[in-house]
Amino acid sequence: MIMVDSKIFVIVGGGLGGAKAAEALREKGFDGKVVLFADEEHLPYERPPLSKEFLAGKKSLGDFTVHDSQWYRDNKIDLRVGTEVLSIDPNAHTVAVSGESLKYDKLLLASGSRPRWLTIPGADSTGVHYLRKYDDASNLNTALLEGSSLAVVGAGWIGLEVAASARERKIDVTVVETAKAPLIGAVGEEVGNVFAALHRDHGVDLRLETEVKEIITTDGKATGLRLGDGSTVTADRVLVAVGAQPNIELAEDAGLSTGDGGVLVDSSLRTSNPDIYAVGDIAAAEHPLFDERIRTEHWANALNQPAVAVAGMLGEDAKYKELPYFFTDQYDLGMEYVGYAPNCDRVVFRGDVEGREFVAFWLDGENRVLAGMNVNVWDVLDDIKNLIRSKNKVNLNALVDTEKPLGDAVS
Template sequence: MSTPESIVVIGAGLAGAKTVEELRSLGFTGPLTLIGEESHAPYERPALSKEYLAGSAEFTDSLVHPLEWYAENSIDLRLNTSATAFDAAAHTVTLSDGSTVDYGALVLATGAAPRRASIPGADAEGVLYLRTKEDSDAIRAAAVKGKKLAIIGGGWIGLEVAAGARNAGADVAVLELDPLPLARIVGDRAAEAFASLHRDKGVDLHTNAEAAEILVADGHVTGVKLKDGTLIDADTVLVGIGAIPNIALAEAAGLTIEAGGVAVDAQLRTSDADVFAVGDIAAQNHPVLGRRVRVEHWATALNQPKAVAATLTGTDTDFTELPYFFTDQYDLGMEYIGSVPRGVQPEVVFRGDLESREFIAYYLNADGAILAAMAVNIWDVIDNLKALILSGKPVDRARLEDSTVAISEL
């Protein structure tokens, strides 16, 4: 496409900040506006449930750029401001202060919001969610020695917060709806490794546990009641039951919505040729995976802007990176690459030792080709795992399991 005269980016998280950075680095010199609802300069969110929550890193370590960088690069950064609508025909964005901004091209990087609990007591003081710096601050203040934290949801956020809270000395209960936390993502055997890790660290992990009510006395949380009548004492409750993509602007403007997000092509262009979407909301027709995928992870927000910026500056570029995410919990570090299609039950082949939590899990399709792989406490293998996935070729299971066979030789 031809380079637009001006570009507006809605959403000042990692994806939005990297979009304006890439545009300037590729030589775009036109007006560039970045709109963000928070008061902080754009920052990366993983540390909110990891290093920053644990107190081992400063918030400034998570900033994409210092605040002054935006002025130095002639980026009109508008904080404490939300976009209330955009008019695709008029090429204007309406802001929360009533003003409008014209655009030649628009990039939506509006991210996602925590899914809210709908049970009684969910609006009480002491019920927390995690999305912003302030949320992380509140959790850190509550998760201290002598205090009890109940976490509804045993997903990545719930387990990472559980690890941070236990390390800080808090009593932690995790309430997971399924028989094992993470099993839908990593499979039962690998999920058991995560479950046993948390139990070994003193987490009171409840599975097949559905929260029925958050108990409140005098306006303050006192615990959680499960559907089976079990009572869990708590001073604070963290709700970590997933996220909802912020697609209201796109829907109101008439953009095509699919797979729970804004439908985009290989180049992350929406159904409107002058509007793009990146990050959590982008439901991309992925040119490598051959299907539409939407990925709510840090690496997507980091890398998609490179493709968008290249396309906007005149070089049509597909986004071809495989989904990738990582977690840190206590002394366990994990990297996962690839994607298992929804509804597919892959065969899982392991290399290494699950009991010591040093292993690789390979997720195979019916033909024996690798769809995804997860490395737990095994490092510097992601590039080779990525190559295995991209080859699309069946791999001998015995060789996959054999730690004496180098992954590069598979």
Template sequence: MSTEPGFVVAGGGLAAAKIAEALRDNDFAGPITIVGAEELLPYERPPLSKGHLLGKEGLTDFTPLSGDWYREHDVTLRLGTVVERIDRAAKSVALSDGSTVSYAKLALATGARPRTLPIPGAYAERVHTLRTLADSDTLREIFGVVERLVIVGAGWIGLEVAAAARIAGVGVTMLETQPVPLESILGFRMGEVFADLHRDHGVVLRCGTSVAEIVTADDLATGVQLSDGEVIAADAVLVAVGAAPNVELAADAGLAVGNGVLVDASLATDDPDIVAVGDIAAAEHPLLGARIRVEHWANALNQPAVAAQTMLGRPAVYDRLPYFFTDQYDLGMEYTGYVAPGADATVVVRGDVGAREFVAFWLDPQRRVRAGMNVNVWDVTDRIKELITTGEPVDPERLENTNLPL
């Protein structure tokens, strides 16, 4: 094996696998090393709160590249290991096993971690978060033995786990500080769609509430105490209050960070030999005219192709629109585009909200489409993208008229 400095990827998720694949597809013949904290091959995370949690998908179904692929393409996997320090002057990384690896180019794909609650009982037994395969497996196991699950947070992870738990027959109480789920992302009207969906399936949804303490007995969680003193009994608690990007490695190396690792449209950091992708990348988006960081599977899937070109010294720009999806009960949804939380936007609906078959559009004050969400309506994503990328004003009345094609 060559001893020359090669390309190193810090992080062992989907983005790491796709960077290695893109580099080999672009005829890079030098050494590639992936350093990942888990002992598993890089895998995709959406099934952890969807198909895998429901028992419909196994690990091999969402592992994009097999062990044979890494061996056949001479990609070194340093699993169960993390990059602890970057020495930019020496162009090397120090690993948790005490070794050092030199690099010609470095890709940061360190992902995010679940946020925790700064309250008593937050680290007791039976208090869970969801980020890894092991976390998902644990939740599947407790679905078979508990009767009462309390979920703190009604974001995407909380909602998807609630759906899986109800399908498994577990009683669910969900606590949310906002007036409706997802209000900061979708606004009140669309947030109500998800509130009604879960209430229709038996979830006790308590909005406008805050949690003061995880109640414990012998260091086992037995309930959740609200700020008004009310205690909700629980056999298990899931904390789903968002994720924090793992930017510490980049910050300690002196790279520019803010809400993530700051990168340009080519995904390069302020060090020309280092790129960043996935959950940590706060990237300048040429179509949206803003720097954005989104924790979407699509970024981990698609950004690596651009990052690989940048690592190879070739011009490349990441200009895909943000995209994500969710499946809850009989509701399937795709969201395309980006609207910043709190932005001045008008929601125009095309279809039947009550029947949960519609497309919602977010229009800015100039009546330009900035995002679209299709709920149980399919094959419209390309049309939504066109409406966003043209940047032309639209007539809201025509947009909501289902007799007119998009």
């Protein structure tokens, strides 16, 4: 047991990252005071189901709430829902909330991100939805009635997952995207085309290389889109899904180092202030394997980074070495992606791409695996991770041959 009765550790952020940090503190024997600030009125919950199982009617909020209220009481976590942290004073070691200034010894930022807003005409009209929080998903869920129509601006993960959930509810869906393929920034054009075919096969009207100029309104309510070519899309509801913006304003105002779109942290997830750590969407972290700073907005970071940050807060030597990871489920397609390949040389495939049962590999110029994605192929994730971590050149013939184990691909 770590005897630090006088210590106060504060966590800012009521999502998965904040909840897992509180959990890790108690599991590691910290018996000081833990205060967890959540700006929503709900207990901390996981966000991926909002665009997947929740909209598909397969899960309710309780199914993806991290811990029930009794857990916080049993573990003496001072959970303050509906409470926004207004500022941080690193010199005084205080955080300010409405009507109170609270002292801290160590501080963890897990403030997540928010949707990027459109600035086109009609973007603030009734019937225009953004999806980040449970209340957003609940409002959208109520609005998606069978036989209605939905226009989605943006073919990223959120946009496509909502499109899939809506189609399963027999809603007409149009998705508009400026790029040549969906998900082009995440997986590139070749794999993006797989998702384009998937959605078109399920009846989505997918408009690529198309710009939205205006959200059309009637009596203040969104009724569709006006596109760059002058054509229009009629819709009962509009979802804007054009990316996320990390909530780093608290860190910036506190004088912490920021850059690369987030709060700069070392491999222990410590910020430029030795008593403040950051995890999740906001953390631009030095990665020991890739020898560069990485920031990703995915569930796995919120799940796994808090334990490393907590170790550092307690004076232990820990580094975050997990490979970037994300997953999606759309219609009958399930996939996992692991690795980091912003500058890959090419993508090669193992399996049946047209039948959407394959593994894709992102390679550098020396035929080393930078990242891999298994689509409807399971029990290969560990093999993919091993190929990435080894940094060894691979034999391309063995890599793409489904009759050979992936381990045989190392040259």
